[in-house]
Amino acid sequence: MYSRSMEILVGAFMLLGIAALAFLAIQVSGLSLNPSNRDTYQISATFTNVAGLTTRAKVSIAGVTVGQVTAIHLDPMSVRAVVDMSIQKQVDYLTTDSIAAIKTAGVLGDQYVSISVGGAPEMLQNGDVITDTQSALVLEDLVGKIITTLGTNN
Amino acid sequence: MLDHVQRFGHQGLSVLTGFGRAGIVLWQSMWGAPDWRAGPGLLIRQLYFIGVYSLVIIVVSGVLIGMVLALQGYTVLVRFGAESALGQFVSLTLLRELGPVVAALLFVGRAGSAVTAEIGLMKATDQLAAMEMIGVDPLKRVVRPRLWAGIISMPILAQIFNMVAILGAVVVGVNWLGVDAGSFWANMQNTVEFREDVLNGSIKAFSFGVVVTWIAIFQGYDAIPTSEGISAATTRTVVHSSLAVLAMDFLLTAVMFGVD
Amino acid sequence: MTSSWIDIKDLNFSHGPRVILNGIDVSIPKGKITAIMGPSGCGKTTLLRLISSQLKPSQGTIHVAGVDISSLNREQLLIQRRRMGMLFQTGALFTDLSVFENVAFPLRVHTDLPERMIRDLVLMKLHAVGLRGARDLMPAELSGGMTRRAALARAIILDPDLIMYDEPFTGQDPIFVGLLRHLIRRINQTMACTCIIVSHDINETLSISDYMVVLADGKVIGHGEPETVINSDNPHVRQFLQGLPDGPVPFHYPAPDYFQDLELEDA
Ligand SMILES: Nc1ncnc2c1ncn2[C@@H]1O[C@H](COP(=O)(O)OP(=O)(O)OP(=O)(O)O)[C@@H](O)[C@H]1O
Numbered sequence: 001m002y003s004r005s006m007e008i009l010v011g012a013f014m015l016l017g018i019a020a021l022a023f024l025a026i027q028v029s030g031l032s033l034n035p036s037n038r039d040t041y042q043i044s045a046t047f048t049n050v051a052g053l054t055t056r057a058k059v060s061i062a063g064v065t066v067g068q069v070t071a072i073h074l075d076p077m078s079v080r081a082v083v084d085m086s087i088q089k090q091v092d093y094l095t096t097d098s099i100a101a102i103k104t105a106g107v108l109g110d111q112y113v114s115i116s117v118g119g120a121p122e123m124l125q126n127g128d129v130i131t132d133t134q135s136a137l138v139l140e141d142l143v144g145k146i147i148t149t150l151g152t153n154n
Numbered sequence: 155m156l157d158h159v160q161r162f163g164h165q166g167l168s169v170l171t172g173f174g175r176a177g178i179v180l181w182q183s184m185w186g187a188p189d190w191r192a193g194p195g196l197l198i199r200q201l202y203f204i205g206v207y208s209l210v211i212i213v214v215s216g217v218l219i220g221m222v223l224a225l226q227g228y229t230v231l232v233r234f235g236a237e238s239a240l241g242q243f244v245s246l247t248l249l250r251e252l253g254p255v256v257a258a259l260l261f262v263g264r265a266g267s268a269v270t271a272e273i274g275l276m277k278a279t280d281q282l283a284a285m286e287m288i289g290v291d292p293l294k295r296v297v298r299p300r301l302w303a304g305i306i307s308m309p310i311l312a313q314i315f316n317m318v319a320i321l322g323a324v325v326v327g328v329n330w331l332g333v334d335a336g337s338f339w340a341n342m343q344n345t346v347e348f349r350e351d352v353l354n355g356s357i358k359a360f361s362f363g364v365v366v367t368w369i370a371i372f373q374g375y376d377a378i379p380t381s382e383g384i385s386a387a388t389t390r391t392v393v394h395s396s397l398a399v400l401a402m403d404f405l406l407t408a409v410m411f412g413v414d
Numbered sequence: 415m416t417s418s419w420i421d422i423k424d425l426n427f428s429h430g431p432r433v434i435l436n437g438i439d440v441s442i443p444k445g446k447i448t449a450i451m452g453p454s455g456c457g458k459t460t461l462l463r464l465i466s467s468q469l470k471p472s473q474g475t476i477h478v479a480g481v482d483i484s485s486l487n488r489e490q491l492l493i494q495r496r497r498m499g500m501l502f503q504t505g506a507l508f509t510d511l512s513v514f515e516n517v518a519f520p521l522r523v524h525t526d527l528p529e530r531m532i533r534d535l536v537l538m539k540l541h542a543v544g545l546r547g548a549r550d551l552m553p554a555e556l557s558g559g560m561t562r563r564a565a566l567a568r569a570i571i572l573d574p575d576l577i578m579y580d581e582p583f584t585g586q587d588p589i590f591v592g593l594l595r596h597l598i599r600r601i602n603q604t605m606a607c608t609c610i611i612v613s614h615d616i617n618e619t620l621s622i623s624d625y626m627v628v629l630a631d632g633k634v635i636g637h638g639e640p641e642t643v644i645n646s647d648n649p650h651v652r653q654f655l656q657g658l659p660d661g662p663v664p665f666h667y668p669a670p671d672y673f674q675d676l677e678l679e680d681a
């Protein structure tokens with residue numbers, strides 16, 4: 001009813017499917033098979049403005065992704081935005097005086113959190129908060145400022 | 155006026171009974187004890203005719219669509235100096251939408267219509283009745299292997315489509331248009347999420363596979379057993395499946411990637 | 415009379431609004447060859463499909479071997495059908511299987527016989543219908559008559575209790591008609607099975623059948639031993655058996671008046 005070559009071709013077809021999925025997982029989505037990357041610890045940072053930042057945005061140090069934003073919410077006391085981030089376990093050299101900044105990839109790209117490591121002896125632990133931050137650059141505000149500056153100059 | 159209402163009600167009823175019959179065919183053919191004596195041969199045979207036979211059109215169309223996407227994406231992105239985002243643009247478009255949808259539409263034309271015509275013709279030539287007379291349920295013996303082969307093949311074909319399309323985009327974007335390979339891949343890997351994009355795309359492809367194959371087997375099994383009946387059923391398979399794929403794509407997109 | 419194998423009581427069947435069978439009451443004797451005759455389109459094939467429960471009666475009951483077959487569910491019906499063989503008017507061979515595999519199909523799905531035994535059984539049946547040499551051909555490579563013969567081999571491979579032949583003689587050469595008559599007799603005698611033959615060919619049928627049912631207009635117009643039926647003075651039966659074009663049995667499908675239809679009325 002069916003031949004051996006049919007069996008072989010169907011087997012090859014299934015393998016090709018698995019290979020395609022592996023290609024998409026590893027080469028395209030950059031999924032790491034290294035399980036240590038999945039061990040993370042949580043820190044947060046407070047900003048006066050997070051305009052445009054979304055959950056799952058990247059957290060990077062010197063352009064290398066080390067974690068992602070897990071939640072964004074408002075602190076009712078200080079009326080500042082609190083950004084929760086999960087950072088890979090092996091990145092254990094974030095000093096307590098690290099600075100978090102919200103930046104944009106390219107002119108129109110996605111927003112991400114960039115952390116610059118300082119020189120303090122203490123390291124950030126799970127649950128710590130970074131307070132030294134630079135908020136998102138809001139384009140409208142910038143344009144507004146330029147216009148008023150130009151206006152007063154005249 | 156009353157006439158219209160009556161006709162409308164009539165049509166509504168016939169649509170309902172159609173869905174009912176289709177549901178019964180799906181239920182009876184999908185479940186139940188596997189036919190051990192027949193072995194895996196029946197399924198392998200159908201995987202061959204439904205999956206392997208669709209491979210050529212999937213690969214060729216995939217490469218071409220990937221190349222076109224790269225070309226179009228490049229001409230737009232280069233104006234903003236953002237051509238390094240080409241990888242991200244191509245892969246997100248493919249993984250989330252174009253891959254599953256185009257692969258499903260190709261699958262409808264290549265395999266769905268063939269399944270309908272084959273089952274319809276078996277009905278018209280009394281082969282299904284003869285099988286019942288031998289004491290074998292055609293839903294189990296004829297329809298079930300085709301149903302499962304379709305459900306298994308569709309996600310595989312969609313992933314292969316995505317892979318070759320991205321490779322096609324690499325050829326055009328990196329090798330011909332000179333986008334930097336490093337930033338092409340890095341940008342792609344930074345934005346594409348495995349769960350969000352690859353898995354959701356696979357879920358889409360799987361859902362399309364179920365619905366398309368379901369429509370194809372039902373139209374064949376329910377066809378009026380004449381030449382015109384079968385040709386009408388084949389047409390219905392293509393039309394209904396294509397519309398179902400596009401409508402489901404919208405719904406699934408809204409659920410998966412919708413504003414939260 | 416011997417005990418009956420099939421009992422049909424007050425059977426009605428309609429295709430949508432069209433009534434095909436209208437109040438059939440008949441018993442088919444066990445272990446005999448019964449011929450069902452009647453004009454084309456009178457519902458003979460439909461009756462066979464009702465007996466094998468491929469169609470459900472609109473009204474009435476059919477008992478086969480004491481079992482009311484319309485009360486069976488799908489599984490039970492499939493089991494019941496293993497004891498029936500049916501030769502379809504079109505043959506209905508599986509087009510994706512060779513002649514050999516077609517005939518072997520019922521054995522493969524219902525028995526665990528070793529391959530050698532299957533081979534021997536299949537070749538025996540193929541030999542009986544004269545197609546042993548055609549075993550490797552595909553159905554598309556057969557003539558209409560050969561198709562029917564291969565289908566016959568498949569219908570009898572499981573040695574069923576009830577065999578239904580839908581027009582076995584049509585499209586066969588005279589030599590094979592003779593052989594087939596012989597074969598049907600022999601199958602009936604050696605396997606002690608009940609046979610139903612649908613046919614238009616009066617002489618062939620009369621020569622082998624033990625019992626006869628004549629249908630017309632959705633009703634049974636005569637049944638009994640062939641001699642009794644032939645000699646009956648029922649005008650319907652006489653007309654059909656003598657092949658007269660006009661009489662109580664209409665040759666035409668129900669239609670409006672001929673001249674009126676051609677719009678010749680005023681001419
Ligand atoms: N699916 C159907 N829908 C409507 N009418 C049908 C259908 N199938 C058969 N018929 C009608 O039922 C009647 C009986 O058909 P059937 O096939 O039983 O005839 P038959 O006695 O076997 O004729 P023949 O000797 O020509 O084979 C025919 O008049 C036909 O028009």
Ligand SMILES: [Mg+2]
Nearest residue numbers: 458459503580
């Ligand atoms: Mg007939």
